[in-house]
């Protein structure tokens with residue numbers, strides 16, 4: 001049985017990659033806490049991400065995001081799902097590497113688009129051509145996500161639970177992250 005964590009696992013990757021959905025399933029399976037930086041920011045501000053972007057702007061959101069990630073990485077080991085843009089900031093990447101390990105859930109543009117196209121909760125995609133915006137974000141961000149210590153490919157055929165088990169297998173293969181690897 002694989003249970004417990006020696007260090008916090010920060011899931012990084014694009015909107016729709018499954019950081020939140022798969023992160024919850026990983027935490028349940030490992031019997032560790034699950035935290036989501038987007039949800040923590042919304043809770044602290046008592047407003048949705050869309051409202052925060054609209055009223056206070058992206059800069060304000062990014063500064064809250066860094067604060068929340070710093071705080072959560074100081075707490076008990078957990079599965080930490082980050083927002084899609086969090087890993088773009090060097091300070092966030094350095095802090096994640098110092099306190100835990102980053103896992104990039106790597107999903108291709110088609111999968112991402114299928115998952116985000118009907119949702120209006122992602123302010124960065126409120127453009128005239130959201131598919132093109134998503135494509136541009138993927139192109140700019142992929143080389144930076146690639147700095148994560150572990151990369152797990154999201155195959156379209158895999159369910160949330162199957163993806164969770166694939167990530168856990170990658171954590172075990174890496175060594176030094178999960179507690180009981182027997």
Ligand SMILES: Nc1ncnc2c1ncn2[C@@H]1O[C@H](COP(=O)(O)OP(=O)(O)OP(=O)(O)O)[C@@H](O)[C@H]1O
Pocket residue numbers: 013014015016017018019020021022038081082083084115122158159160161163
């Ligand atoms: N492996 C999967 N199989 C089927 N559906 C999935 C899978 N992974 C995620 N989904 C679905 O895709 C949608 C987006 O996933 P999720 O919210 O977890 O993405 P995210 O990476 O947290 O995005 P964001 O950066 O915007 O928070 C959700 O509806 C989720 O249920």
Ligand SMILES: O=C(O)C1=C[C@@H](O)[C@@H](O)[C@H](O)C1
Pocket residue numbers: 014015038049082083084085086121122123124
């Ligand atoms: O990719 C991004 O920059 C974002 C992703 C979401 O998780 C939220 O953090 C927000 O919508 C910004």
Ligand SMILES: [Mg+2]
Pocket residue numbers: 019020021036038081082083
């Ligand atoms: Mg999420």
